[in-house]
Amino acid sequence: MSAPPDSGGRSARGYAPDFLTELFRNPLDPGYADAAARRRESPAPPRWRGTSGRAVSIVVIAVVGFLFAVAYRETVAEEPSRDQARAGLIAQIKQRESETDQMTVRADRLREEVGRQRDAALSGSQAARLRNLEAGTGLGRVRGDGVVVRLTDAHPKDGDAVSGDSDAGPSRVIYTDLQKVANDLWASGAEAVAINGQRLTATSTIRSAGAAILVDFRPVTSPYEVTAIGPGSMRDKFDESRAAYLMRRVAKDTGLSFQVRDAEDLTLPAAPEPRLRYAEPSVSPSPSPSGSATDRKSSPGPSGSGTSPRPSGGVR
Amino acid sequence: MIAVLALLAGVVLGIYLDPTVPAALQPYLPIAVVAALDAVFGGVRAKLDRIFDDKQFVVSFISNVLVAGLIVYLGDQLGVGGQLSTGVVVVLGVRIFGNVAAIRRHLFRA
Numbered sequence: 358m359s360a361p362p363d364s365g366g367r368s369a370r371g372y373a374p375d376f377l378t379e380l381f382r383n384p385l386d387p388g389y390a391d392a393a394a395r396r397r398e399s400p401a402p403p404r405w406r407g408t409s410g411r412a413v414s415i416v417v418i419a420v421v422g423f424l425f426a427v428a429y430r431e432t433v434a435e436e437p438s439r440d441q442a443r444a445g446l447i448a449q450i451k452q453r454e455s456e457t458d459q460m461t462v463r464a465d466r467l468r469e470e471v472g473r474q475r476d477a478a479l480s481g482s483q484a485a486r487l488r489n490l491e492a493g494t495g496l497g498r499v500r501g502d503g504v505v506v507r508l509t510d511a512h513p514k515d516g517d518a519v520s521g522d523s524d525a526g527p528s529r530v531i532y533t534d535l536q537k538v539a540n541d542l543w544a545s546g547a548e549a550v551a552i553n554g555q556r557l558t559a560t561s562t563i564r565s566a567g568a569a570i571l572v573d574f575r576p577v578t579s580p581y582e583v584t585a586i587g588p589g590s591m592r593d594k595f596d597e598s599r600a601a602y603l604m605r606r607v608a609k610d611t612g613l614s615f616q617v618r619d620a621e622d623l624t625l626p627a628a629p630e631p632r633l634r635y636a637e638p639s640v641s642p643s644p645s646p647s648g649s650a651t652d653r654k655s656s657p658g659p660s661g662s663g664t665s666p667r668p669s670g671g672v673r
Numbered sequence: 674m675i676a677v678l679a680l681l682a683g684v685v686l687g688i689y690l691d692p693t694v695p696a697a698l699q700p701y702l703p704i705a706v707v708a709a710l711d712a713v714f715g716g717v718r719a720k721l722d723r724i725f726d727d728k729q730f731v732v733s734f735i736s737n738v739l740v741a742g743l744i745v746y747l748g749d750q751l752g753v754g755g756q757l758s759t760g761v762v763v764v765l766g767v768r769i770f771g772n773v774a775a776i777r778r779h780l781f782r783a
Contacts, residue, residue: 380764384771385722386715386733393724410727414716415679417731421709422683428706430687431694 457575465627472497492549495558495628499549503586504595505620506538508604510579511612528611530581532565535572537600538583539563545594547585549625553577556628573628584623592619700749701742704758708737711765714772721779741765 472491476484491497511528535552542550550557555572562573569576585591595601596617608615694702712734719725741761748757 380767381771384715384768385718385775386729388729388733389715389719389722389724389726392726392729396726410731414727414730415675417734418676418679418713419683419686421713421734422680422685423687424683424702424706424709426684426687427692427694428702430691431699431702 461629464629468627468630491627495549495556495561496630498624498627499586500622500624501549501586502589502619502621503547503549503584503623504542504592505618505623506542506583506585506595507614507616507618508534508538508579508581508583509614511614528607528613529568530570530579530613532563532570534600534604534607535570535581535583536563537603541595541598541600542583542585542587542591545585545587545591545598547587547591549586551584551625553582554626556626558628558631560631561628584620584625586623586625592617701745704741704745704761705738707762707765707769708741709734711768711772712737714769714776718772718775718779721776737765 472488475487479487488497492499508530510530539550539552539557552563552572555561555575555577557572562571564571566576569578570581571577601615601617604615607613712730715733716725716730719730744761745758748755751757
């Protein structure tokens with residue numbers, strides 16, 4: 358960028374010491390001034406040059422207008438396609454979720470059917486033992502009194518799982534919060550735990566995928582309700598646990614909400630049947646039905662994800 | 674007057690023809706628009722200063738668009754795409770502002 362010709366009699370060419378200051382002071386291309394000065398010095402150019410130059414600049418102006426129109430159309434055309442893609446994805450997710458729900462309902466029905474048939478086939482005490490085992494392992498629906506722990510994001514926006522556009526926004530509950538709460542509920546004596554209606558079993562996982570939290574690979578969203586059935590002392594024990602202490606601190610600092618309340622007559626759904634691919638039941642039909650949870654080996658999480666809360670001794 | 678008509682003709686042509694921009698050129702479109710705006714406002718100001726020059730206008734437009742595109746391309750290749758085009762927008766934006774201020778002084782004497 359050369360200095361303007363009127364700056365203190367300096368010659369027109371030469372770099373200004375401070376480019377930005379010069380830019381602010383004299384934004385016009387100095388070429389115009391140069392051209393004007395040249396015209397003053399030399400006689401007018403031949404007539405044909407003047408007209409052809411004029412024509413070219415008119416063409417350029419038309420090109421500029423063309424460019425504006427194209428850019429405008431391009432921007433306008435891009436917007437709906439992006440929205441459409443997002444809406445399509447959301448619709449797909451919703452549809453798949455409802456499909457899964459339907460199939461889950463069907464599976465539940467079939468499982469109940471199986472249970473009935475089995476009860477009919479087995480003797481009374483055996484059937485009762487089986488039902489107890491199912492309830493204990495999370496494969497059967499259970500009822501009882503317990504506590505409900507409710508965690509809510511700071512500003513409950515409808516953040517969807519697809520777009521991460523609510524990141525860096527208000528404070529959100531993260532998957533480790535749910536893990537800690539679930540673990541400390543187990544540690545406080547809970548016998549059955551569910552998160553937003555997803556029953557936790559020995560192989561359940563709580564993990565994050567992007568901005569979403571997945572419990573057993575199904576997304577759960579705020580508000581998160583961790584329900585647990587257990588003894589009457591569970592509430593007090595949990596209130597004194599590390600998770601409750603930590604979450605209270607977090608809630609105070611960041612504005613997300615954390616509530617613990619007693620609840621009566623909770624019903625926790627059954628967890629889907631785990632598909633055991635590697636572990637096979639060893640055939641020694643003599644486990645004592647009254648075997649306490651600590652006797653059993655706690656099974657590790659599936660495929661080494663390492664984030665599964667373990668029902669027995671799951672405190673870390 | 675002719676210039677305004679030419680601009681309108683270009684806009685109408687753009688709407689009428691409705692060309693599709695190839696995907697490879699799409700990132701350069703916004704920056705080309707800013708460069709074109711700079712050239713246009715520079716030309717208008719020069720006109721009002723009575724030092725307008727056709728050759729200067731044409732050359733400044735073409736070189737503005739090309740250099741802006743080149744910088745965006747370089748930025749993409751160097752992995753600093755966004756930042757370099759921000760630099761282009763800032764410099765051209767400053768020039769546009771200055772020129773518009775000069776045009777305003779010409780038109781309203783204020």
